[in-house]
Amino acid sequence: MKTLNILIGTLLFSSSAFAAGVLQDLDSLGGNDVLLERAEKLNPEKNIEVVQDRVVSRRMRSELDIEYGGVVGGDAYLKSEGLSLGYNLHITPRWSVGLRGTYYMNRLSDEGKYSIDRAQQVGDSLGNEAKREFDSLGLIPIIDYPKYSGYLLGNWYPFYGKLNLHDLGIIQYDIYALGGVGQIELKSGPTTAFTAGGGIGFWLSQHLTSRFEVRYETYEAKRLAGKERMDLTVLGFSMGYFL
Numbered sequence: 297m298k299t300l301n302i303l304i305g306t307l308l309f310s311s312s313a314f315a316a317g318v319l320q321d322l323d324s325l326g327g328n329d330v331l332l333e334r335a336e337k338l339n340p341e342k343n344i345e346v347v348q349d350r351v352v353s354r355r356m357r358s359e360l361d362i363e364y365g366g367v368v369g370g371d372a373y374l375k376s377e378g379l380s381l382g383y384n385l386h387i388t389p390r391w392s393v394g395l396r397g398t399y400y401m402n403r404l405s406d407e408g409k410y411s412i413d414r415a416q417q418v419g420d421s422l423g424n425e426a427k428r429e430f431d432s433l434g435l436i437p438i439i440d441y442p443k444y445s446g447y448l449l450g451n452w453y454p455f456y457g458k459l460n461l462h463d464l465g466i467i468q469y470d471i472y473a474l475g476g477v478g479q480i481e482l483k484s485g486p487t488t489a490f491t492a493g494g495g496i497g498f499w500l501s502q503h504l505t506s507r508f509e510v511r512y513e514t515y516e517a518k519r520l521a522g523k524e525r526m527d528l529t530v531l532g533f534s535m536g537y538f539l
Contacts, residue, residue, distance in 0.1 A: 354386040359537070360536055361383075362381055362534060363381075363509075364379060366532075367528050367530055368531065371517065375402070376401065379398065380398040382396040391453070394450075397447075438518065444481050445480035446479055447476045453497070470497050472494060473492075474492065482515075490514055495509030504535075509531075509533075510532075513529075513530055
């Protein structure tokens, strides 16, 4: 029993120390504490904050993240969502390269359900010969849905700034652009895909990160009459960790 109490006490102390460290990291992003203290002594009646260069180190540093992405556009008969794992190597504060793998979750849209149900009802009401001729017309749509994808990405961070969260802490952020090429696995097989977009990355502490991203993605899907270009917009939100 004594050993159990010691173990519980150690875990509670470690959790408190970790939380305190995160809060200290977040608060320290506002600027140089020494300069701030000196400025406040010179003019104690004014609320002074120091804004300086990027505080979070992003030179040859790795970032891991997990992202949820909602897909807009593409196949009118399909609604898709993506769950992604990403890796970024920050070479300098302005440039990073990375990899992203995405698993897609698909379901029929209302239009897709109606079209397929209606075509099946008509087909079921026909005889065998008429049904074969009806099926050859291709009125039941072929849905070449995505299964998973992988991208090689490049990111450029031209603008940065800091946010004051109601004096609770300072968050550093960068606005960035991205581009990449990869491969997406469809129902019909693999095909080349391209992406471009932009977003805003929040460096919540020396280790915690978050991103909001908008990406354009394009690839060719298989149809009864041939291939068709798919144009998608992905709205992504991710949480990450700096190693």
